[in-house]
Amino acid sequence: MDLSELGEAATFLRTIEVELLPPQATALDEKKKCWVPDDKNTYVEATFKGSGDDGKIIVETIDGKSLCVKEEEVQRMNPPEFDMIEDMAMLTHLHEASVLCTLKRRYECWMIYTYSGLFCVSINPYKWLPVYQKEVMAAYKGKRRSEAPPHIFAVADNAFQDMLHNRENQSVLFTGESGAGKTVNAKHIMQYFATMATMGEPREKPGTLEEQIKQVNLILEAFGNAKTLRNDNSSRFGKFIRMHFCARGKLSSADINIYLLEKSRVISQQPGERNYHIFYQILSGKKELHDMLLVSENPSDFHFCSYGVAAVENLDDAEELLATDVRLISY
């Protein structure tokens, strides 16, 4: 892929050739380099120094400590040319330490996507990265996975192309701990499908199916998302989103199944957490709404809304209520 197709996203997706140590110099050292377990950093870089008692190995860590460790705890280090590898399945020495090290090194350069065989690992950057623009989507269209840097759009495009060519249903599964970025990445994938399915048509027409899918998600978030200790907008239910396309790849319909809403949150919340966003949105609404629903504006007047916190930083409930209202009316 010509990286210029990616515009400013290129620097966040693929490294410019790194200067590597001369091969001879590394080849010798390489065999002595290893990872050993470390309480603080999980693994620390070390060099073999010799054999110790009971079949143990003596190593010197990068911070100068001499350790005697069991042989099975020592993990071989990959040569430096593997440092920023885009598919971890290609690592010569594939183990926990090398996976963590690769992900860390890439994340330090804000490269949040890395392949691991068929999987695409994504690390939450907790900041907006300029890697989701329309030009980036266009650059990934029709590319094979090996042709372009790892990206959630590559996963989306592969599924889309396979659907069109093989005429088979495709599924994308998002899994990870709370706050990992499942919802955000699912939205990017849906945006990609919607963009591909409407290419060449006037953009963002109000009322189109693409727009409706986007909006319905936001309504669901008002009723099914809440602040937790790990995520200010945590989805407290599972979703199975189905998008249907016609033979030419145009979006024809969509539906969403919802599973396992965390019902207990409605009557009780942990310290530092909140009930579902919608309750606080209603309480921050106008007086007419309060009169109609016989509620006050103060969450602490309501037992079920005041176990934890009432406000979320950078979240304006009054503004969100207006947005929820507009979206609900349009349905």
Ligand SMILES: Nc1ncnc2c1ncn2[C@@H]1O[C@H](COP(=O)(O)OP(=O)(O)OP(=O)(O)O)[C@@H](O)[C@H]1O
């Ligand atoms: N790719 C990303 N770029 C920027 N910010 C991100 C990205 N992914 C996640 N985030 C940030 O992390 C927050 C949590 O992400 P998200 O809600 O997607 O997690 P989740 O895995 O769906 O969590 P939960 O299981 O609790 O619903 C988002 O609100 C957003 O602020």
